[in-house]
Amino acid sequence: MDEFALDNLRLAYERTSLAWVRTSLALIGFGFTIDKFFEVESRKAAAQSWQPHLIGITMIAFGLIALLLFVYELRQFRKRYPQVPWSVAGFAAALIGILGIMALVSAVLG
Secondary structure, three states, X not given: OOHHHHHHHHHHHHXXXXXXXXXXHHHHHHHHHHHHHHHHHHHHOOOOOOOHHHHHHHHHHXXXXXXXXXXXXXXXXXXXXXXOXXXXXXXXXXHHHHHHHHHHHHHHHO
């Protein structure tokens, strides 16, 4: 594989990686927001038939699962193309993973 093809492949993978990270961040953020919004609303009203708290926790968990899938795919990509430079998206995924774990703990315990 020549240098230009490898650069093109790396940049395409970087775009895809950032899309995974963006989707995970959106799921974690919306899940946390839903959980905290309905926590305030449930204090005002009686018990509801559906549990928005569980929906929020599920969305946060799906965001973390999407990050884990991305990390798995990143490792597979690095095995196949070890000469490709490290992805910045991997670092961003690690930071968002920490944020997601904090959000999940807050939602479960709060």
